Amino acid sequence: MSKILSYCNNNLLAVCPQGGNTGVCGGATPVFDEIIVSTEWLNSVIHLDETSGVLVCEAGCVLENLHNYLNDYDLMMPIDLGAKGSCQIGGNTSTNAGGIRLYRYGNLHGNILGLEAVKADGEIIDCMNTLKKDNTGFHLKHIFIGSEGCLGIVTKVAIQCHPKPKSIQLAFLGAQNFTKALKAFKTAKQELGEIISAVEVMDHETIKFMWEHTDTTSPIGDYPIYLIIETSGSNEEHDQDKLNKYFQKCMDKHFVLNGVVTSSPSKSEQIWGLRERVAENFYKDGYVFAYDISLPLENYYDIVTEMKEYLGEKSHRVFGFGHLGDGNLHIQISVQKFSTDIMNYIEQHLYKRVNELNGSISAEHGIGFLKKQYLPLVKSEANMNLMRSLKRVMDPNGILNPYKVV
Amino acid sequence: MSKILSYCNNNLLAVCPQGGNTGVCGGATPVFDEIIVSTEWLNSVIHLDETSGVLVCEAGCVLENLHNYLNDYDLMMPIDLGAKGSCQIGGNTSTNAGGIRLYRYGNLHGNILGLEAVKADGEIIDCMNTLKKDNTGFHLKHIFIGSEGCLGIVTKVAIQCHPKPKSIQLAFLGAQNFTKALKAFKTAKQELGEIISAVEVMDHETIKFMWEHTDTTSPIGDYPIYLIIETSGSNEEHDQDKLNKYFQKCMDKHFVLNGVVTSSPSKSEQIWGLRERVAENFYKDGYVFAYDISLPLENYYDIVTEMKEYLGEKSHRVFGFGHLGDGNLHIQISVQKFSTDIMNYIEQHLYKRVNELNGSISAEHGIGFLKKQYLPLVKSEANMNLMRSLKRVMDPNGILNPYKVV
Structure with a gap:
């Protein structure tokens, strides 16, 4: 990697770093004539410390392969994504990938203990330690x-892995409105605390669409808003007890109107199916614009209502669902057919409002090529300038992933 | 802050940022004629989102005051330190402070969701959001x-807080040797999993010294190595059950030879007293050199044995204790009296070995002024150059905390 980049830098050849090529913002796609530099062959596991749970591996290891490798040691990766079958840990690191486990185990800034990266000029930056605590220098x-291959190419990582849970439980809850659902979430934090592993939300529009267009059904009937709460722990009896008591408390306080609690893998799969198969079905309602935003919880769902009013008859439907535990909302808008006009009409309002509400226009997916134009809308001139200064220091010839991010 | 730094930068006046002034490496102490810029008056809590647990406050808030503030909302800070009565959250952030809670809640790179900082030229960098997921730009x-005030001064933070535990349990265990203690730690990860909140180790030399020089006693008698394992959870009955089963398993497998398990606050306090009052008593054995290192677990305790052999009759005693869960060892060496010769004799060997074993010469405490000379020993020339480049970009006139870190 060092030799490739050194050569490209000396000859002013632009480079597009690529891992599993599963990004959705075009960060790993060449725009003009960049040379694709793939990490695919850097796919060795280097070391696992079974006691500390620290895994050291090369950047090209596919996430699912690492999951499988760790499974034999009763360990698991701190990150899980829909794209795990092909995404690579180096790409996950470079994009600070989020996913479903983030609520429990935190983001990659916390879980990556060490890494090795190659700068644009081929110089190797070795931050490759396996320590939880290391305060030596910047x-x-x-x-x-999270810098999407614009400041260097990650070649190795050391990552904190966690014990595999012995018990997984699921609750599917129906609430009267989003405010009540938020109260149920807050109660979960108090009652379930350390065993919560996912807190997902879906609105009525989303579930109704799933009923109409797929073979899924709601196990609890028709409610304005739904919560999925998953727990992962080390003792099944304890976790069941906690979840049952939590459910009863939510019912007693009328935070939820109905619900079901299960530890059965087949029932859990059915419930997760409702959530996970959502995105792949919306195309049945026309052209779908999909957005991945974060919002403070107090404003989390307002944006869905607001977009419905703003769009009126210009859209078919506005779907709201996502990782409530992380404040991460996937808002998807179906229209009759794609046009640049409607796209601009949606995005100009949506991104402006998200910014006004102190949200994020890209929660998990990054900026890449597709959202680059919107970055200056949400970052101050001082922040943009600092990003450009960093880029100039790390890659003065601008060979690394040009036309991306900044 | 912006106006102060802008003025100092224009007039080439050096600045020493200072929070609670509790650092131990001289990072907050002026060396020559720097102007001390204190964050003491920036001490307001700005906002708490009770549902998400995100606290927004100014940099000068004292850590203990934040603990007390959150207590009313059944929340707690993700960080706890001995110096909490005077250290400030801005200083904690700038030094990436560690402490006892890190094992459970992760480091500040994971828990700080947003911050505001002022660059050397007075420009304000606003990264002030409260979102768990935000992938917009670098x-x-x-x-x-963790850059110790050399790249900017932190003025505000948004920090992820956690539900206050309803149950705290403690186990004090005696093992035959460090290898067995490690097995007991690994078993704890499997059996106690999500409820572990601290894993501490103390060697026989340390405990024996405490018996001889203080009014403490071991509740379980005399063993070569001791573990303290603390759990924090949301259900006392469940946590007691888990800890009792864990203890029984460790006894059955002979990982530990004896132990005691308690939920009594007074007994817990007595046990924690053994650990927490260690450092303040070593002076009774002569002059004490204190080191704060990290090591991979497989080599964690070897360094204590090795330093004993290396020093022979040059030292009185070598004490080993620390945050085993984080791989963080406090090794303290008592000698008859201080001399530069003995200090150099110790440090040249200790830091060389720590580096060879892929450890860290400063786990929690930073580099500051006192360890600056050792940084090039443990960082590659490429890493040192990148640190210097960053310093030049962020602070071209070198006014921010000069003579520190790089």
């Missing part, structure tokens, strides 16, 4: 986490 | 976390 590794 | 906030 924390250089974080420069490479 | 992750600038991490530049300021």
Whole structure:
């Protein structure tokens, strides 16, 4: 990697770093004539410390392969994504990928203990330690986490893995409105605390669409808003007891109107199916614009209502669902057919409002090529300038992933 | 802050940022004629979102005051330190402070969701959001976390807080050797999993010294190595059950030879007293050199044995204790009296070995002024150059905390 980048830098050849090529913002797609530099062959597991749970591996290891490798040691990765079958840990690191486990185990800035990266000029930055605590000098590794291959190419990581849970439980709850659902979430934090592993929300529009267009059914009937709460723990009896008591408390306080609690893998799969198969079905309602935003919880669902009013008859439907526990909302808008006009009409309002509400226009997916134009809308001139300064320091010839991010 | 730094930068006046002034490496102490810029008056809590648990406050808030503030909302800070009565959250952030809660809640790179910092030229970098997921542009906030005030001064933070535990349990265990203690730690990860909140180790030399020089006693008698395992959870009955079963398993497998398990606050306090009052008593054995290192678990305790052999009759005693769960060892060496010769004799060997074993010469405490000379020993020339480049970009006139870190 060092030799490739050194050569490209000396000859002013632009490079597009690519891992599993599963990104959705075009960060790993060449725009003009960039040379694709793939990490695919850097796919070795280097070391696992079974006691500390620290895994050291090369950047090209596919996430699912790492999951499978760890399974034999009763360990698991701190990150899980829909794209796990092909995404690579180096790409996950470079995009600070989020996913379903983030609520429980935190983001990659917390879980990546060490990394090795190659700068644009071929120089190797070795931050490759396996320690939870290391305060020696500026924390250089974080420069490479989430910078989408624009400041260097990650070649190795050391990542904190966690014990595999012995018990997984699921609750599917129906609430009268979003405010009540938020109260149920807050109660979950108090009652379930350390065993919560996912808190997902889906609105009525989303579930109704699933009933109409797929073979799924709601196990509890028709409610304005639904919560899925998953727990993962080390003792099944304890976890069941906690979840049952939590459910009863939510019912007693009328935070939820109905619900079901299960530890059966087949029932859990059916419930998760409602949530996970959502995105792949919306195309049946026309062209779908999909957005991945974060919002403070107090404003989390307002944006869905507001977009419905704003769009009126211009859209078919506005769907709201997502990782409530992380404040991460997937808002998807179906229209009769794609047009640049309607896209601009949606995005100009949506991104402006998200910014006004102190949200994020890209929660998990990054900026890449597709959202680059919107970055200056949500970042101050000082922040943009600092990003450009960093880019110039790390990659003065601008060979690394040009036309992306900044 | 912006006006102060802008003035100092224009007039080439050096600045020493200072929070609670509790650092132990001289990072907050002026060396020559720097102007001390204190964050003491920036001490307001700005906002608490009770549902998400995100606290927004100014940099000068004292850690203990934040603990007390959150207590009323059944929340707690993700960080706890001995110096909490005077250290400030801005200083904690700038030094990436560690402490006892890190094992459970992760480090500040994971828990700081947003921050505001002022660059040397007075420009304000606003990364002030309260979102768990935000992948918009390079992750600038991490530049300021752990860079000890050399790259900017942190003025505000948004920090993820956690539900206050309803149950705290403690186990004090005696083992035959460090290898067995490690097995007991690994078993704890499997059996106690999500409820572990601290894993501490103390060697026989340390405990024996405490018996001889203080009014403490071991509740379980005399063993070569001791573990303290603390759990924090949301259900007392469940946690007691887990801890009792864990203890029984460790006894059955001979990982530990004896132990005691308690939920009594007074007994817990007595046990924690053994651990927490250690450092303040070593002076009774002569002059004490204190080191704060991290090591991979497989080599964690070897360094204590090795230093004993290396020093022979040059030292009185070598004490080993620390945050085993984080791989963080406090090794303290008592000698008859201080001399530069003995200090150099110790440090040249200790830091060389720590580096060879892929450890860290400063786990929690940072580099500051006192360890600056050792940084090039443990960082590659490429890493040192990148740190210097960052310093030049962020602070071209070198006014921010000069003579520190790099």
